[in-house]
Amino acid sequence: MSVTVRFAPSPTGRLHVGNIRTALLNWLFARQSGGAFWLRLDDTDTQRSTEEFAEGIRRDLEWLGLRWSREERQSLRTDRYVAAAELLKARGRLYSCYESEDELDRKRKRQLARGLPPIYDRAGLKLTDTERAALEAEGRKPHWRFRLANSDADLAPLPTIVSWNDLIRGDQTVDVGSLSDPVVIRADGSFLYTFTSVVDDAEFGVTHVIRGEDHVTNTGVQVQLFEALGKEQPAFGHHSLLIGADGHALSKRLGALSIESLREAGIEPLALASYTALIGTSDPIEPQPNLDALAGRFAFSKISTGPARFDPEELKALNARLLHVTPYAAVAGRLEEMGIGGGAAFWDTVRGNLSVLEDAASWWQVIGGELAPQIEDRELTDKAAALLPAEPWDDTTWDTWVAALKTASGRKGRALFHPLRLALTGREDGPELKQLLPLIGRSRTEARLLGRAA
Numbered sequence: 001m002s003v004t005v006r007f008a009p010s011p012t013g014r015l016h017v018g019n020i021r022t023a024l025l026n027w028l029f030a031r032q033s034g035g036a037f038w039l040r041l042d043d044t045d046t047q048r049s050t051e052e053f054a055e056g057i058r059r060d061l062e063w064l065g066l067r068w069s070r071e072e073r074q075s076l077r078t079d080r081y082v083a084a085a086e087l088l089k090a091r092g093r094l095y096s097c098y099e100s101e102d103e104l105d106r107k108r109k110r111q112l113a114r115g116l117p118p119i120y121d122r123a124g125l126k127l128t129d130t131e132r133a134a135l136e137a138e139g140r141k142p143h144w145r146f147r148l149a150n151s152d153a154d155l156a157p158l159p160t161i162v163s164w165n166d167l168i169r170g171d172q173t174v175d176v177g178s179l180s181d182p183v184v185i186r187a188d189g190s191f192l193y194t195f196t197s198v199v200d201d202a203e204f205g206v207t208h209v210i211r212g213e214d215h216v217t218n219t220g221v222q223v224q225l226f227e228a229l230g231k232e233q234p235a236f237g238h239h240s241l242l243i244g245a246d247g248h249a250l251s252k253r254l255g256a257l258s259i260e261s262l263r264e265a266g267i268e269p270l271a272l273a274s275y276t277a278l279i280g281t282s283d284p285i286e287p288q289p290n291l292d293a294l295a296g297r298f299a300f301s302k303i304s305t306g307p308a309r310f311d312p313e314e315l316k317a318l319n320a321r322l323l324h325v326t327p328y329a330a331v332a333g334r335l336e337e338m339g340i341g342g343g344a345a346f347w348d349t350v351r352g353n354l355s356v357l358e359d360a361a362s363w364w365q366v367i368g369g370e371l372a373p374q375i376e377d378r379e380l381t382d383k384a385a386a387l388l389p390a391e392p393w394d395d396t397t398w399d400t401w402v403a404a405l406k407t408a409s410g411r412k413g414r415a416l417f418h419p420l421r422l423a424l425t426g427r428e429d430g431p432e433l434k435q436l437l438p439l440i441g442r443s444r445t446e447a448r449l450l451g452r453a454a
């Protein structure tokens with residue numbers, strides 16, 4: 001069976017780390033199984049969906065390297081939803097209702113006051129044609145509910161327990177008998193996600209629906225929708241949701257964790273992908289050389305059912321670890337755009353000191369830019385300048401030079417190295433001086449040791 005999965009965000013905002021985890025798990029599974037990964041824009045909410053957000057979603061996915069082979073948008077598929085709704089009406093599974101929001105609210109309050117669960121009483125189902133006509137004559141427009149399986153005495157009883165073997169959570173059951181029949185068409189004729197998603201998944205041949213566990217109850221309803229439409233249901237996998245480092249749900253703080261803001265903060269796409277794909281799994285959180293390596297590790301059985309802990313500090317640390325092992329070829333283009341030369345020799349020298357790629361600019365400045373003089377021990381740095389060997393320099397130059405300086409000055413340890421590092425780089429720490437020295441070059445080294453701006 002060939003695998004087809006989809007990532008189905010609503011373009012009502014930018015993607016955040018929670019969405020991206022869903023997108024990634026789908027993408028990695030498709031990649032690993034040689035299947036297709038589609039982008040479906042769930043934009044039936046025309047008030048809140050915008051093209052700008054849709055564009056932002058595409059940009060974020062592309063930045064992460066998650067390519068999709070096909071894009072669909074629900075707003076262009078109304079005819080399909082109308083056809084499916086007609087079929088369900090003919091099968092007696094959609095029924096019209098006329099209550100206003102206020103009336104529904106009053107019903108729920110009455111049920112709660114009597115100690116009953118606030119489940120819709122199916123009044124719409126019991127209306128006679130005359131009653132319906134009277135309501136419409138009042139100017140009311142119907143909304144439509146999907147009749148879930150039920151044990152309602154006036155109706156043919158259907159089994160209410162829906163079960164499936166979840167790819168992540170194992171055996172799952174939802175008792176739809178405890179749910180209200182969901183509204184699938186609003187009074188203004190617009191469709192709701194629960195329904196449109198099933199029509200699309202069936203028509204597009206989606207084989208696996210991988211999404212957050214906040215959709216488990218929806219799955220109970222949607223399995224019944226697949227059945228009612230006479231379609232085969234896909235396999236379902238529900239991953240846990242993210243919690244913050246403090247152990248509390250992240251849902252309210254997700255806005256601040258948009259992909260856009262993490263990108264602006266200098267997080268590498270591969271660090272973000274590695275982190276969001278590996279948290280909440282039994283695999284160690286380690287930088288991955290590419291997305292394929294991550295896909296190679298993917299397994300539903302590794303995904304924990306417990307919440308996945310998202311810690312921005314841990315992400316930053318992973319970002320640094322990734323940069324420390326990133327080969328020059330992978331960043332050459334970006335370094336060039338930043339106006340940084342120096343090739344692999346520069347990159348290999350500084351990468352171990354970077355937290356974000358941008359940091360490379362300040363090391364480039366140390367090597368090729370002008371530094372303010374920082375002389376801590378004039379006697380030592382003057383001697384050091386006098387002992388500088390002639391060029392050409394390589395990574396043995398440092399050892400030879402420092403050995404001579406040690407003898408000539410009688411200094412050793414910190415008293416020897418600290419003034420040199422400060423004069424040469426203007427900093428307390430950084431890459432190995434042995435590697436930096438030939439990059440800085442003789443004339444700049446000499447000027448800096450003599451306390452001249454260079």
Ligand code: GLU
Pocket residue numbers: 007008009010042193197209210211215
């Ligand atoms: N638009 C839905 C959401 O973002 C899609 C859920 C699904 O994958 O079915 O929650």
